[in-house]
Amino acid sequence: MTSRYSFGGDEHIFVEVSEDMSLEAFFKSLSITNAVRDAAIKGVTEICPANASFQIKFDPDIVHPDDLMAELKRIEETAEHADAILETRIIEIPVYYQDPWTNETLMRFRERHQDPDSTDIEYAAEINGFSTVDEFIEAHSGSPWFVSMVGFVAGLPFLYQMVDRPRQIQVPKYLRPRTDTPKLTVGYGGCFSCIYSVRGAGGYQMFGITPMPIYDPAQEVTYLKDFMVFFKPGDIVKWKPIGREEYDQAVADVEAGRFMPRMKEVTFSLEEFNRDIDGTNAKLLEALNGC
Amino acid sequence: MAVNVLSPGLLTTIQDMGRPGYYHLGIPIGGAMDRMALRCANLLVGNDENAAGLEAVFTGPELEFTGEATVAVTGAELPPKLDGTPMECWASFKVKAGQILSFDYLRAGARAYIAISGGIDTPKALGSRSTYAIGALGGVDGRALQAGDVLPLGVATAGNEGKTVPKELRISPGNPAELRVLPGLYWHRITEDSGERFFAESWKVAGEADRMGYRFQGGTPLEFIDREPPFGAGSDPSNITDACYPYGSIQVPGGTEPIVLHRDAVSGGGYFMIGTVISADMDLIGQLQPHTQTRFVKTDMHGALAARADRARTLNAVREILSM
Numbered sequence: 179m180t181s182r183y184s185f186g187g188d189e190h191i192f193v194e195v196s197e198d199m200s201l202e203a204f205f206k207s208l209s210i211t212n213a214v215r216d217a218a219i220k221g222v223t224e225i226c227p228a229n230a231s232f233q234i235k236f237d238p239d240i241v242h243p244d245d246l247m248a249e250l251k252r253i254e255e256t257a258e259h260a261d262a263i264l265e266t267r268i269i270e271i272p273v274y275y276q277d278p279w280t281n282e283t284l285m286r287f288r289e290r291h292q293d294p295d296s297t298d299i300e301y302a303a304e305i306n307g308f309s310t311v312d313e314f315i316e317a318h319s320g321s322p323w324f325v326s327m328v329g330f331v332a333g334l335p336f337l338y339q340m341v342d343r344p345r346q347i348q349v350p351k352y353l354r355p356r357t358d359t360p361k362l363t364v365g366y367g368g369c370f371s372c373i374y375s376v377r378g379a380g381g382y383q384m385f386g387i388t389p390m391p392i393y394d395p396a397q398e399v400t401y402l403k404d405f406m407v408f409f410k411p412g413d414i415v416k417w418k419p420i421g422r423e424e425y426d427q428a429v430a431d432v433e434a435g436r437f438m439p440r441m442k443e444v445t446f447s448l449e450e451f452n453r454d455i456d457g458t459n460a461k462l463l464e465a466l467n468g469c
Numbered sequence: 470m471a472v473n474v475l476s477p478g479l480l481t482t483i484q485d486m487g488r489p490g491y492y493h494l495g496i497p498i499g500g501a502m503d504r505m506a507l508r509c510a511n512l513l514v515g516n517d518e519n520a521a522g523l524e525a526v527f528t529g530p531e532l533e534f535t536g537e538a539t540v541a542v543t544g545a546e547l548p549p550k551l552d553g554t555p556m557e558c559w560a561s562f563k564v565k566a567g568q569i570l571s572f573d574y575l576r577a578g579a580r581a582y583i584a585i586s587g588g589i590d591t592p593k594a595l596g597s598r599s600t601y602a603i604g605a606l607g608g609v610d611g612r613a614l615q616a617g618d619v620l621p622l623g624v625a626t627a628g629n630e631g632k633t634v635p636k637e638l639r640i641s642p643g644n645p646a647e648l649r650v651l652p653g654l655y656w657h658r659i660t661e662d663s664g665e666r667f668f669a670e671s672w673k674v675a676g677e678a679d680r681m682g683y684r685f686q687g688g689t690p691l692e693f694i695d696r697e698p699p700f701g702a703g704s705d706p707s708n709i710t711d712a713c714y715p716y717g718s719i720q721v722p723g724g725t726e727p728i729v730l731h732r733d734a735v736s737g738g739g740y741f742m743i744g745t746v747i748s749a750d751m752d753l754i755g756q757l758q759p760h761t762q763t764r765f766v767k768t769d770m771h772g773a774l775a776a777r778a779d780r781a782r783t784l785n786a787v788r789e790i791l792s793m
Contacts, residue, residue, distance in 0.1 A: 184653040186715030187745030188773040192654055199701025199710045226493040226713045228737055229701070233713035235492065238748075238777065243770055327711060329495035329736035332604035336711055343700070350703055351739065368739060369701040370711060375495070378603060381739075395594065395606045407494045 179203060181254060183247060188238050191247055193254075194231045199338065199369055203230035204326045205262040205448050208411060210250075213257040219249060227411050229326045229336060229370070262448035268322065268414040268466045270440040271373070274425040275299065275315050275386035279360045284384050290354040298383040302349045302366060318347065318385065319417035321459050323371060325409050333375040333393035333407035337415055342455055355381035362388050364417070375407075389420075389428035390439060400435050414446065416466055442466050470536035470622050472585060475569070477614040478530040482680075483589050483607065484582075485521040487732060488597035495736045496606070498716065499599040502680060502732050502755030503580055505640050505784060506544030510584035512791045513541035513561040515629035520588030521598035523614070525581045527758075529572025530614060532583075536566045538622065539586040539629045543639075545578030545756060560633040578641060578756040586625035601733060603681070638787050640780070642753040645671060645762035648729070648746050651773055654718060655709060655741035663692035667727075667743065667765060674761045675726065680733035683754050684726050685763060691724035691743070703739055711739040717746035719765075727765075729754060749776035 179202065182194040193210070196203035204227075211227040214234060221241030226233045236246055276299060288294040293301045303314035323337035330336075339346050351367040356379060359365070363374040365382030372382055375393035391399045392408040402408060420428070431437035442465045451458045484507065487500025501507035501524055508518040516522075523530065529547050541561040542549045549556045550571045556562050558581075564570060572581070591598050591609060600608025609618050656664065672685040693706035702708045707724050714720065714730050720740040721727045729746055731754060746754065747768060757763065768776070 184656075185651060185745075185770060186654055186742075187651050187717050187747050188770060188777060189717075189748050190715035190745065192713065192715060194712065197699035197702070197710065199699070223489050224492045226736065228712045230710045231712040233715065235489075235715075238774060239781075243774075327737060328493065329713065330711075330738055331735060332495045332601075332606070334495055348701075350705075351708075368703045368708070368711070376603060376605070393604070395604060395611055407496075410494075 179206060183251065185243060185247075186233065188243060189235055191234045191236070191243070191250060192231065193233070193250065196230045199230050201324065201338065201448055201451070204324070204338070206258065207232045209260040209262070210254050210257040213253045213260070214250065217249070217253060219246065221246065226329070227327070228329070229338070264412050264446045266412045266414060266444060266446055268416060268442055268444050268462050270416050270418050270466060271388050271390060272420045272424065272428055273319065273364050273386045273388050273417045274420050274422065276311070277387045277425070280363050280384040280387055283356070283358055283360055286358070287352070287356040290352050290356060292350060292353060299385045302347065302383055302385070305349065306347050315419055318371070319419050322462050323415045323417070325411055325413040325415065328407070328409050328411055331376055331378060333409060335373055335392070335409040335413070335415075337371040338369065339371070340451070340455065340459055349383050351381040352383070355379055359384065360387060362391065364388060389425050389432060390437065391432060399432060401438060414444065414462060416463060440466065470538065470587070472620040472622065473533040473535065474614050474616055474618040474620065475531040475533055476616050478525050478528045478572070480526040481530045481614045482524050482600035482602070483521050483591055483609065483614070484524045484599045485597055486519040487599050488595045488607070491595055492736050496595065496604060497601065497732065497734045497736060499597065499601045499607070499732050501582060503544050503582065503752040505752045505780070506580070507582040507584070508784060509559065509634050509787055510541045510543040510582045511588070512787060513543070513559070513629065513632050513634065514539040514584045514586040515626040516584055516586060516588050520584065520623070521591065522585065522589065523583040525572070525583060526579060527575055529581060532570045534564045534566060534568055534570070538564050538625065540564050540570060541584050543582045543634065545581040546576035547578075547581035548573040548576065557633070559639055561629050561631065563630045579758050580755050585622060586629065587622040590621045590623040603733065632791055634787055635790065638783055638790070640752060640783065642756050642761070645764050646753060646757055647764050647766050648750050648753065649768040649772065649776060650719065650744045650746055650765045651768060651770065652744040654715070654744060656743050658693055658706070658741050659743060660692045660694060664743070667691065668767045672727065672763045672765065674757045674759050674763060676759050678757065678759055680731055681735065682728045682730045683757065684728045686726050691721055693724060707741050708739050709741045711737055713737045714742065715745050717748070717751055718742040719744055719746065731755070747773040747776055749773070749780045
C-alpha cells in the first residue's frame with residue numbers, strides 16, 4: 179500500500195492509504211493518525227481517520243503546508259510497522275429489520291431506486307445471491323462488524339463486515355439520494371453498513387431501525403451522559419435481530435433511563451483475525467455473550 | 470438585558486467562530502459562513518471578535534430590546550431600521566430599551582450578521598454557541614430562532630456607537646463571483662480537457678445552497694478516466710471508498726453538479742472531490758445568492774497562502790481603525 183498525499187486547499191492534508199477498503203488500510207490509517215496525535219505537531223487542529231484514508235486540518239499561519247506534509251510522510255514510515263492490535267469493545271445493537279418506518283420512507287422514494295418493484299432489503303438480498311430475505315438478515319447479523327469511520331453527520335458509524343471478501347455484502351447506493359431517512363435507520367451502501375444518527379438526507383439502502391440512540395446532544399440518554407456521541411473508530415458491533423415487541427420495549431427502556439447496551443471489553447488483533455476469521459469472530463461473540 | 474425575537478425572519482441562527490475539534494465524529498466546525506463579516510460586526514460594537522451574533526439569510530428578524538445596547542449589521546446589504554428609521558450597514562448605532570430593530574429588503578449578498586454589545590449569551594455546546602441544526606446543537610435548543618425566543622446578552626463595554634468599517638475594507642463577491650480553487654484530492658480521476666473546461670466555464674449557484682454546502686449548475690458534466698471500481702467504493706465513476714471531506718472541497722456526484730462544502734459540512738462520504746476552495750474565499754460563498762454567476766479560478770498553494778495573508782491584512786486594518 180502506497181499512500182497518496184494531497185492538499186485539500188491551504189488548511190487540509192488528505193491522505194488516501196488505499197483506494198480499496200480493507201481492514202489493513204483502516205489499521206494503517208488509524209496507526210498513522212494515532213502517531214500524528216502523539217507527535218502533537220503545532221498548528222494541527224483536527225485529526226480525522228476514515229475507512230481507508232485520513233485527513234489532517236491545520237493552521238497554515240502556524241505550520242507551513244509543505245513542512246507538515248514532509249512531517250506526515252516521516253510519521254507514516256515509522257507508524258507503518260506498529261502492531262495492528264486494538265484494545266476495544268464489542269457492542270450488541272438490536273435491529274428491527276423491515277420495520278414500518280423505513281418501509282414507509284423507502285416507498286416514498288421508489289423512483290430514486292434501482293428496483294422500484296422491491297424493497298431495499300429484497301433488492302439487496304437478491305443481488306447478493308440470497309434466496310430469501312431471512313437468509314440475508316442471517317448473513318447481515320451473523321458476524322461482527324468493525325466501525326471503520328465515524329462521520330458524515332454527527333456520530334454516524336460506518337461499519338465493515340468482518341468476513342472474507344467473497345462473503346461480504348455489497349449494495350449500490352440509491353440512484354439519487356433521498357431527502358429523508360428516519361433517525362436510527364440501519365443502512366447499507368457499497369461494502370458499508372451504517373446507522374443514521376439523526377433524521378435527514380441519505381443515499382444508503384434502508385434495512386431496518388435500531389431502538390438504541392447513538393447521538394444525544396442533550397446528553398439525557400443513560401449511556402450518553404459522559405459524551406453525546408456513542409461510537410468511535412475501532413468499535414466492534416454485533417447486530418441482534420428483534421421484532422416489534424422487543425423494539426417497543428427497548429424504546430420504552432431508553433425513555434425510562436433503563437436501557438444499557440450489552441457491551442464487553444475485547445482485544446482485537448488483525449494478524450490473528452486474518453489467520454482465522456471465523457475462529458476470531460467466534461471468540462468475540464463468546465466474549466460478548468459470556469458472563 | 471435581553472432581546473425578544475418578535476419574528477425570526479426566513480432563517481436566522483446564532484453563530485460565532487464555531488466548534489473545532491469534533492470533525493472526526495461528524496460534528497462540523499460550524500460558525501458564521503462569512504467569518505470576516507461577523508468579526509467586523511463584533512468589533513464595531515466592542516465585542517470580542519469570536520462573540521456570538523445572528524446570521525440572517527435573505528431577510529432580517531424583528532427584535533425588541535429590553536435594555537440599552539450597541540448594534541451593528543454587516544455582511545449582506547440588508548439595511549437595518551430602528552423603530553422604522555433607516556440605519557447604516559457596517560456601522561454601530563445605539564438602541565434604547567423598548568426599541569425595535571427590523572430590516573428592509575435585501576439589496577445585495579445573502580447573509581447579514583447582527584452583533585449586539587455583550588454578545589448573545591446562550592449556553593455553549595462543545596465550546597461554541599453556533600447553531601448546528603442537523604445535530605440539534607448550540608443556538609436556542611439546537612435550532613434556528615423562532616418568534617417568542619428570548620436571547621440573553623453578555624456584559625457589554627459601552628461607548629462604541631458611531632463607528633464604521635470603511636467601504637474599501639468590506640469584502641464581498643464580485644459579479645460574476647470568482648472562487649479560487651486548489652486542484653487536488655481526486656483531480657486525477659477526470660480527463661485533462663474536462664479539468665480545463667471546469668475552470669473555463671461559468672457556473673450558477675443552484676437553489677440547494679445552505680450552511681452545509683453550495684451546489685452549482687450549468688457547466689458541462691465531467692469526463693472520467695476509466696477504471697475498475699475499487700472494492701467498497703461503489704460502481705459509479707464518481708464514487709470513492711467513503712473518506713473525509715475537507716471544508717471547501719468540491720465534490721461532483723455523478724460528475725454533474727459541483728457541491729462546495731461549507732461550515733456545516735458533512736464530514737465525509739463516498740463522492741470524489743476535484744479540489745478545494747481556498748480558505749481566503751470561503752467567506753465569499755456565504756454571500757452568494759441562488760443564480761449568481763460563478764467562475765472557479767485555478768490557483769496553487771503559493772497563491773492560496775498569498776490570498777490568505779491578504780485577507781489577514783484587511784482584518785488587521787479593520788481592527789486598527791476600530792480600536793482608535
